[in-house]
Amino acid sequence: MDRTSGTRFESKPEDVLQPPATLMNATAKTNLLGFTRPELEAFVERMGEKPFRARQLFKWLYKRHENDFDKMTDLAKSFRERLKEVAEVRVPEIKVTQVSADGTRKWLLAMDGTQGIEMVFIPEPGRGTLCISSQVGCAMDCTFCSTAQQGFNRNLTVAEIVGQVWLANRELGYEPGGNRVITNIVFMGMGEPLANYRNVVPAAEIFMDDLGFDLSRRRVTVSTSGLVPQMYRLADETNCALAVSLHAPNDRLRDELVPINRKHPIAELLEACWHYVEKQNARSITFEYVMLDGVNDQPAHAHELVKLLRGRPAKVNLIPFNPFRNTRYKRSSPAAIERFRDILNANGVIATTRKTRGDDIDAACGQLVGRVQDRTTVRLGSKLISVAVQP
Numbered sequence: 001m002d003r004t005s006g007t008r009f010e011s012k013p014e015d016v017l018q019p020p021a022t023l024m025n026a027t028a029k030t031n032l033l034g035f036t037r038p039e040l041e042a043f044v045e046r047m048g049e050k051p052f053r054a055r056q057l058f059k060w061l062y063k064r065h066e067n068d069f070d071k072m073t074d075l076a077k078s079f080r081e082r083l084k085e086v087a088e089v090r091v092p093e094i095k096v097t098q099v100s101a102d103g104t105r106k107w108l109l110a111m112d113g114t115q116g117i118e119m120v121f122i123p124e125p126g127r128g129t130l131c132i133s134s135q136v137g138c139a140m141d142c143t144f145c146s147t148a149q150q151g152f153n154r155n156l157t158v159a160e161i162v163g164q165v166w167l168a169n170r171e172l173g174y175e176p177g178g179n180r181v182i183t184n185i186v187f188m189g190m191g192e193p194l195a196n197y198r199n200v201v202p203a204a205e206i207f208m209d210d211l212g213f214d215l216s217r218r219r220v221t222v223s224t225s226g227l228v229p230q231m232y233r234l235a236d237e238t239n240c241a242l243a244v245s246l247h248a249p250n251d252r253l254r255d256e257l258v259p260i261n262r263k264h265p266i267a268e269l270l271e272a273c274w275h276y277v278e279k280q281n282a283r284s285i286t287f288e289y290v291m292l293d294g295v296n297d298q299p300a301h302a303h304e305l306v307k308l309l310r311g312r313p314a315k316v317n318l319i320p321f322n323p324f325r326n327t328r329y330k331r332s333s334p335a336a337i338e339r340f341r342d343i344l345n346a347n348g349v350i351a352t353t354r355k356t357r358g359d360d361i362d363a364a365c366g367q368l369v370g371r372v373q374d375r376t377t378v379r380l381g382s383k384l385i386s387v388a389v390q391p
């Protein structure tokens with residue numbers, strides 16, 4: 001099906017894609033990870049408490065990484081008792097953990113019983129990047145993407161997005177007051193973040209809140225395949241970094257690889273990018289470009305890309321394709337990637353090649369879910385466990 005012709009890409013796809021209320025409330029208790037600080041203030045006020053209690057609670061949740069109300073000792077006992085009745089800190093459930101020899105760690109998190117999302121941690125000297133998901137599946141249908149093969153299921157809630165980071169901190173052994181383990185958060189896991197705008201933006205606010213995860217705006221990156229109207233809205237309403245999945249230097253090829261391009265072609269997309277930089281006073285936009293053998297990796301493609309980006313606040317991140325089952329694409333050779341990068345750099349476009357990480361696990365977005373779903377067609381629970389590689 002040509003998904004670009006449906007209602008999914010209307011001006012407010014996030015409204016179309018909201019999950020039913022029953023999916024958002026797995027229990028009667030309120031998950032506190034779903035609240036920005038002002039929302040938490042309103043919540044505690046409704047409980048008859050002063051707003052400063054919300055700031056204390058926020059710090060317990062994110063600075064001290066505490067989920068046990070009994071241990072939040074500077075809160076009045078009566079307030080803690082009431083919190084236990086009506087609220088909780090609920091994080092997604094881990095179904096599979098994979099750890100690569102290079103330290104890359106990938107988790108499959110259970111959603112709605114039979115569905116899953118993915119989260120990846122990539123440790124590097126001096127930084128640790130957590131790649132999180134924004135939707136269960138994805139409707140954008142990019143032809144080189146493993147997630148696209150699974151179709152779209154639903155948007156994640158704010159609590160499910162924030163819960164990924166909370167959970168990863170716990171799994172990575174973060175100690176309150178100690179060094180950060182997660183220094184960067186990128187919305188580059190499953191899903192198109194801007195199609196879930198109403199939940200992604202509050203989550204990003206919690207990541208950047210100085211009483212929350214306290215990451216600087218340059219360390220929280222929202223990635224998009226090109227939902228142009230939402231990019232303009234993002235420029236007005238938040239101040240995180242932006243990455244754009246470009247993957248092709250002309251509309252003919254991009255129409256094929258990234259079908260949203262048929263609705264918002266490259267010229268329109270780039271205009272939104274330059275607006276974002278100007279409005280945000282940002283340094284640059286990162287353009288992601290997956291290197292597909294013989295498809296978009298030729299010198300002529302590199303020269304076309306130069307024409308689009310030279311003299312602009314742009315950086316190009318070349319990503320060696322990570323093959324998955326049933327894909328028609330192959331990874332470009334190291335020589336082709338190097339040649340492509342050199343053409344860009346020699347012509348004034350900053351380009352780097354992303355180091356391949358986690359080659360020994362299902363590192364590309366959607367691969368782990370795909371593999372597990374293949375097996376779960378036989379039987380779900382035990383098969384999920386059977387592919388686990390615990391640390």
Ligand code: SF4
Pocket residue numbers: 138139140141142145146147148189190191192225245365
């Ligand atoms: S590349 Fe991103 S936007 Fe495209 S189908 Fe995959 S998850 Fe969705």
